Amino acid sequence: MKFSPAREARPPRPTLGSSSGAMSRTSPYLLSLLRVRGPAALVALCGLPVLLWANALPLADRFRDSTTTFASLAVVCSLVGVTSFALNLLLGARIGFVNELFGGLSRMYGVHQVNGRIAYVSLLAHICLIAASRATISMSDALALFLPGTGWTVGLGELAFAGMTIAIGLTLFANMNHELFVYVQRSFGIIFVAASFHVFLTPGTKAYSSLLTGYLAILTCVALAAFGYRSLFGSVLVRRHDYWVARAEALDSSVIEVTMTPKSDPLRFKPGQFVFLTFDSPAIERIFHPVDMASEGRSAVVSIRSGAVHNQFHPFSITSAPDDPNLSVAVKAVGDYTTAMRVLEKGASARVEGPYGRFSHVDVDNRRQVWIAGGIGVTPFVSMARSLKGSEHEVDLYLGTKSVEQAYFAEELSAAAQTGESLRVMVVPEDEAGFITAEYLDKHSGLSGKDIFICGPPAMIDNLRNQFHERGVPDERVHYELFSFLK
Numbered sequence: 001m002k003f004s005p006a007r008e009a010r011p012p013r014p015t016l017g018s019s020s021g022a023m024s025r026t027s028p029y030l031l032s033l034l035r036v037r038g039p040a041a042l043v044a045l046c047g048l049p050v051l052l053w054a055n056a057l058p059l060a061d062r063f064r065d066s067t068t069t070f071a072s073l074a075v076v077c078s079l080v081g082v083t084s085f086a087l088n089l090l091l092g093a094r095i096g097f098v099n100e101l102f103g104g105l106s107r108m109y110g111v112h113q114v115n116g117r118i119a120y121v122s123l124l125a126h127i128c129l130i131a132a133s134r135a136t137i138s139m140s141d142a143l144a145l146f147l148p149g150t151g152w153t154v155g156l157g158e159l160a161f162a163g164m165t166i167a168i169g170l171t172l173f174a175n176m177n178h179e180l181f182v183y184v185q186r187s188f189g190i191i192f193v194a195a196s197f198h199v200f201l202t203p204g205t206k207a208y209s210s211l212l213t214g215y216l217a218i219l220t221c222v223a224l225a226a227f228g229y230r231s232l233f234g235s236v237l238v239r240r241h242d243y244w245v246a247r248a249e250a251l252d253s254s255v256i257e258v259t260m261t262p263k264s265d266p267l268r269f270k271p272g273q274f275v276f277l278t279f280d281s282p283a284i285e286r287i288f289h290p291v292d293m294a295s296e297g298r299s300a301v302v303s304i305r306s307g308a309v310h311n312q313f314h315p316f317s318i319t320s321a322p323d324d325p326n327l328s329v330a331v332k333a334v335g336d337y338t339t340a341m342r343v344l345e346k347g348a349s350a351r352v353e354g355p356y357g358r359f360s361h362v363d364v365d366n367r368r369q370v371w372i373a374g375g376i377g378v379t380p381f382v383s384m385a386r387s388l389k390g391s392e393h394e395v396d397l398y399l400g401t402k403s404v405e406q407a408y409f410a411e412e413l414s415a416a417a418q419t420g421e422s423l424r425v426m427v428v429p430e431d432e433a434g435f436i437t438a439e440y441l442d443k444h445s446g447l448s449g450k451d452i453f454i455c456g457p458p459a460m461i462d463n464l465r466n467q468f469h470e471r472g473v474p475d476e477r478v479h480y481e482l483f484s485f486l487k
């Protein structure tokens with residue numbers, strides 16, 4: 001496919017004027033309300049035990065001097081810390097109604113990461129304030145807190161906090177492959193068990209408030225049930241769909257398209273959504289060795305792969321259309337699992353969990369849309385384009401690629417564009433035209449009154465969102481999908 005701006009750059013479609021362009025849409029006010037309902041629920045659930053604690057005994061007694069004030073503030077921090085820790089296990093379990101409450105999985109994982117930090121900082125403050133309270137009596141009393149002999153109750157709390165420090169440190173700062181990352185995430189469940197023993201063994205205001213004790217007990221059960229559901233018994237409890245690999249076709253030296261046939265009830269999804277996928281493939285299993293050593297320059301890279309290969313679920317956007325009996329994804333080799341997928345054999349089993357995601361052209365009332373794909377970020381748009389047949393949409397799809405050769409699916413998409421009015425496809429190779437900019441899009445498509453969808457590398461999404469913002473495109477008209485949950 002030859003990139004020739006003249007041919008692709010048909011005059012922008014006539015703008016119907018922004019207001020008329022936008023069909024009836026969800027008011028920005030309601031949209032922001034929907035966006036904050038999840039975090040608002042978290043704040044309420046973390047605030048409730050503090051209210052119950054405050055109500056249990058007269059406050060004056062608990063803030064009469066520096067010792068009691070520090071001790072009371074330490075309890076408040078522990079209630080917020082242990083509650084947000086418990087709720088983070090619930091968020092981490094990827095449960096349907098919870099994802100919906102937060103506006104989809106990607107947003108929920110974003111909140112999960114922030115909430116995890118809040119839990120950690122609150123529990124750190126808890127320890128510091130306990131020490132400060134004791135220090136008002138004597139420094140040796142404060143130091144004794146961290147010395148052996150503090151007893152099981154305090155010891156369990158400190159052990160849990162030390163474990164949390166290591167796990168959060170690894171999560172935020174270690175460059176781990178995803179398998180190790182998943183096991184570090186699972187360790188939080190174990191750490192929470194130790195923390196729960198500390199919470200319930202520590203005498204305190206709970207003794208005066210059955211409501212507070214009841215609330216913490218329910219919260220602990222919900223958190224452990226969520227952890228059990230996802231991390232311990234996921235392979236049994238989490239609903240998944242079984243497929244056969246019908247075809248694994250290399251599109252080039254780094255991307256393959258995998259087509260799968262359902263063994264039983266096929267997955268129902270909206271175009272643009274993604275699934276978590278794993279394969280039971282002898283060929284892939286042969287590739288994965290528990291420990292791998294590879295030389296990189298003068299150093300050696302040791303890869304440790306923990307856990308069963310056939311239990312590693314990776315997220316991929318669906319490329320097939322919802323009415324296609326087969327399910328397909330297209331995968332770029334970026335790490336060990338996606339590289340191993342290049343040997344995937346016909347007949348291998350696949351387990352599919354989902355669908356997930358809110359990135360779909362059908363979820364927006366406005367039919368006049370601009371789609372921008374960066375590299376392998378074209379995948380959700382392939383499903384959307386494959387389901388445009390006979391729709392009233394007016395879509396301009398821009399394929400941002402390193403070079404024309406890497407314009408995945410461009411032939412098929414351009415062919416589809418020729419058969420109807422709904423779709424126009426423009427390939428924009430970086431080595432010929434540079435990066436796609438809002439100015440370029442406005443010139444070739446006209447942005448006013450249109451909804452914009454972007455999927456590609458994080459830098460591309462951030463740059464374009466800023467450019468659209470500067471051009472006065474309302475944020476609620478810009479929808480994006482990141483191929484990573486790590487913010």
Ligand SMILES: Cc1cc2nc3c(=O)[nH]c(=O)nc-3n(C[C@H](O)[C@H](O)[C@H](O)COP(=O)(O)OP(=O)(O)OC[C@H]3O[C@@H](n4cnc5c(N)ncnc54)[C@H](O)[C@@H]3O)c2cc1C
Nearest residue numbers: 178313314315316317330331332335336337338379483484
């Ligand atoms: C919503 C979404 C849709 C995606 N769609 C596609 C697609 O259509 N085509 C495609 O090629 N890639 C897609 N990806 C990216 C793909 O999931 C990763 O490239 C893949 O998981 C890398 O695994 P690896 O073992 O090869 O690499 P690793 O070296 O283990 O990981 C590379 C990076 O990929 C991310 N990653 C790895 N495993 C997972 C996982 N299980 N869950 C979440 N993130 C993970 C991590 O951020 C990690 O830093 C998508 C990602 C997301 C979040």
